[in-house]
Each structure stands twice: as C-alpha cells, then as structure tokens.
Amino acid sequence: MSSLDVTAAGEEPKRTWPEVVGLPIKEAREIILKDKPDADIVVLPVGTPTTRDLRPDRVRIFVDTVASTPHVG
Template sequence: MAGGEQKTSWPEVVGLPTKEAKEIILKDMPRADIVVLPVGSYVTHDLNLNRVRIFVDTVAQTPTVG
C-alpha cells in the first residue's frame, strides 16, 4: 500500500481455509489480533484497530459423541 496506508479488508481470502486466511492477513498486518467466530455471532461494536474478525460457517468434520 502506498503512502503507509494500512489495509483494512481482505476480500481475497473469502472461501479459503481459516489457517490460510490468517497467514495472508498476517503478511499484510503482522500485529493483527485475529479472532475466528461463527457466522452470526454477536460482536462488540468498539473500534480496535488491531482486531480482524474472520467469520466461518463450515463444519470441517462429522460431529461425534465422545
């Protein structure tokens, strides 16, 4: 980013695995506090310039009892 501007969104990570998305975000913003949440989660509306929220909605494995 020119002029020292900080990136504020990452549309290119939509559809990627969470781990890969985190790696891409951390390349652009190494001090990011990345929080992974289920889609639809309630979140605070406070401004935290180091926080990046990733919302996920995919079940990766079959849920089992035990």
C-alpha cells in the same frame, strides 16, 4: 487521516481481505498477518454477537461451515 493510517510507503494500510473468502482459517490467517503483522485475529461463527468498539489491531474472521463430521466422544 492520522499518521497511523499511512504505511512507510505512504499508502493506506489494508483493511479488508476479500481474497481469503473460502480459504481454510489457517491460510486466511497467514495472508492477513502478511499484510498486518500486529493483527489480533479472532475467529467466530457467523451470527455471533460482537461489540461495536473499534480496535485497529483486531481482525474478525467469521466462519459458517462444518469442516468434518461431528461425533460423540
């Protein structure tokens, strides 16, 4: 474990947020940023191909619902 893996209080930083499942993206983003202010949050549709590189600042949110009726215009 490196010094980057420990918070000022001596605990490991949070790496998952199961409590945001089902919340609106804006609300989920706010909760994640409270725990990880430096997070680069990326919102993607479920099933989107992603790179396998590890970026400690990146948090991906995968969504799979349509929030409103799609329409032409």
